Amino acid sequence: MPSDWAFVSVDMEITNQCGSECLMCPRDSITRSKGMMSEEVFKTVSEKLIREGSLITFSGMGDPLSHPKVFEWISGIRNKNCDVGIVINPASLHEGISQRLIESRPNSITISFPSIQKEVFERLCPTMSFEDGLKRTQELVNLSRGNIGLRMAGIRTEINSDGSEEYVSFWKKLDVRSNVTACHGRGGNLWNPDIYRPKTFGLESGRCGLFQFHAFVTWEAEVLACCHDLTGDTRIGNLINDSVSVIAERKQNILGSSMPFSVCQRCDEPLRQYIPTQSSPPKNRNERRRFFHSINRDNLSLCQSDRLPSVY
Numbered sequence: 001m002p003s004d005w006a007f008v009s010v011d012m013e014i015t016n017q018c019g020s021e022c023l024m025c026p027r028d029s030i031t032r033s034k035g036m037m038s039e040e041v042f043k044t045v046s047e048k049l050i051r052e053g054s055l056i057t058f059s060g061m062g063d064p065l066s067h068p069k070v071f072e073w074i075s076g077i078r079n080k081n082c083d084v085g086i087v088i089n090p091a092s093l094h095e096g097i098s099q100r101l102i103e104s105r106p107n108s109i110t111i112s113f114p115s116i117q118k119e120v121f122e123r124l125c126p127t128m129s130f131e132d133g134l135k136r137t138q139e140l141v142n143l144s145r146g147n148i149g150l151r152m153a154g155i156r157t158e159i160n161s162d163g164s165e166e167y168v169s170f171w172k173k174l175d176v177r178s179n180v181t182a183c184h185g186r187g188g189n190l191w192n193p194d195i196y197r198p199k200t201f202g203l204e205s206g207r208c209g210l211f212q213f214h215a216f217v218t219w220e221a222e223v224l225a226c227c228h229d230l231t232g233d234t235r236i237g238n239l240i241n242d243s244v245s246v247i248a249e250r251k252q253n254i255l256g257s258s259m260p261f262s263v264c265q266r267c268d269e270p271l272r273q274y275i276p277t278q279s280s281p282p283k284n285r286n287e288r289r290r291f292f293h294s295i296n297r298d299n300l301s302l303c304q305s306d307r308l309p310s311v312y
């Protein structure tokens with residue numbers, strides 16, 4: 001297990017490319033370079049994170065299922081007794097993908113399924129029909145039963161502000177865990193008043209609790225403050241050249257004062273409100289599980305392509 005909070009949970013962006021056009025996703029505004037993680041970068045980064053005992057999640061501003069190595073890499077991490085999750089979108093569940101995903105044995109799968117209301121779903125995810133998305137998702141749900149922890153992630157926006165209970169009860173009937181989180185502005189990068197109105201919480205504190213226990217690594221091994229950084233301006237280091245401990249120390253120094261990045265001054269990410277813990281990082285999987293459950297209880301869930309690591 002990590003000796004420092006900084007790498008307890010790591011989002012690995014194996015690609016920042018995606019064929020979908022979700023309304024709540026600002027990925028069109030990415031100005032840092034776009035591409036797919038190479039074998040060499042993955043080998044170096046994953047070896048460091050596996051040695052550290054991080055909980056790795058394939059996610060970020062892109063579609064991890066579009067990466068040709070995704071299943072091999074999930075299996076490789078699992079074979080080294082490390083935990084790995086993945087966040088996916090139903091649009092990527094083409095023929096045979098669900099079966100291959102299950103066979104690769106991730107610890108957890110989070111499906112971004114924004115709404116169970118057809119008109120809301122199709123407005124937020126205009127590249128696929130609700131019926132098709134639901135059919136593909138149900139196939140994966142059936143394949144995952146008894147094998148892999150699966151969770152549905154819904155989103156509450158200005159066009160479905162009252163649908164949360166209906167959402168959770170819909171998935172509960174299918175014996176699937178789910179939660180709905182409020183849409184936030186992705187570090188001020190989401191500009192769409194039809195579905196999202198900026199909130200003010202967190203901004204005044206200048207702090208970010210999420211930053212303490214969560215790291216974000218791009219396809220080029222850059223460690224950024226989080227996935228809301230679309231420019232690369234929050235660079236803290238690079239896992240090809242820097243050790244985990246050096247980057248952890250840099251993060252510690254940043255945490256000691258106000259977040260120095262301009263993206264943080266516009267960020268209404270709910271988890272930034274989490275008060276950084278003074279206790280030691282989790283020593284084993286059970287302690288890690290309890291930690292993330294405690295955040296869930298505080299109702300500080302992450303949104304959309306971010307998410308609470310859910311290896312439980």
Ligand code: SF4
Pocket residue numbers: 018019020021022024025026027060061062063089304305
């Ligand atoms: S939310 Fe995910 S699936 Fe949708 S456009 Fe963004 S990266 Fe792609």
Ligand code: SF4
Pocket residue numbers: 187207208209210211225226227228229259261263264267268269272
């Ligand atoms: S304040 Fe927001 S943008 Fe800054 S590191 Fe935290 S989550 Fe990311």
